[in-house]
Amino acid sequence: MSPVARAETTARPTPAGDRLGADFYARPVLEVARDLVGCVLVHRGVGGLIVETEAYHESEPACHAYRGPTPRAKTLFDEPGTAYVYFSYGMHTLLNAVAEPAGIGAAVLIRAIEPVWGVEEMRNRRGRTALRDLCSGPAKLTQALAVDLSFNRGSLIEGPIEIRTYPRPRDEKAIASTTRIGISNATELPWRFHLKGNAHISA
DNA sequence: CATGGGATTGACT
DNA sequence: GTCAATCCCATGC
Secondary structure, eight states: OOHHHHHHHSSOOOOOSOBOOHHHHTSOHHHHHHHHTTOEEEETTEEEEEEEEEEEETTSTTSGGGGOSOTTGGGGGSOTTBEEEEEETTTEEEEEEEOSSTTSOEEEEEEEEEEEEOHHHHHHHHOSOOHHHHSSSHHHHHHHTTOOGGGTTOBTTTSSEEEEOOSSOOOGGGEEEEOOSSOSSSTTOOOEEEETTOTTOOO
16 A cells, blocks of 8 residues: 555554664765655654755855854754754745754755645645645645744754654665755755655645 | 845735 | 745845
């Protein structure tokens, strides 16, 4: 049975697989971004499979850390595995996983997940919408998973927001890299990663 | 302190 | 396809 079909018929099974630790996040941000595709993101039992990510690094001007550890960007320099949550367009919160060793400003934006666990709760938060619209964008998934600004600087390794491996062999060839979405600087870098053909990506 | 711009979304032409 | 909503924060005077 597919994960989605299972979600419709089963009450919140605990996602199997190991929770990712500091060693996973403390690597080059491009590796972390690619490897997060296919992993599980859940908040108190509600979540799904990560299908789209983007990498950001202090060395390029699209990254909030480009101008150093300002009040907003200081989270990006925290311990690997920290959640960086920020407010955008006056109404949306976006979730990132801080990567690279502490002191280096870098993070992976979680842009989309395929809903699997707690789909009904997600619908309650997002309103009546097609499954493909539930979490197919960085602000959609934070709304569906009830992730707000209070989670900024929290731990993805120990906190209520969890990222786990998914216990199924992953086909590396199924992951495509393209340019990032919605930015006006460093638009040429192919630092966006997504599962080819997945119905729940944002683009 | 005033100003301008978003790592977006949903409604509408 | 276009466009407004809405507010934190980075910047500059």
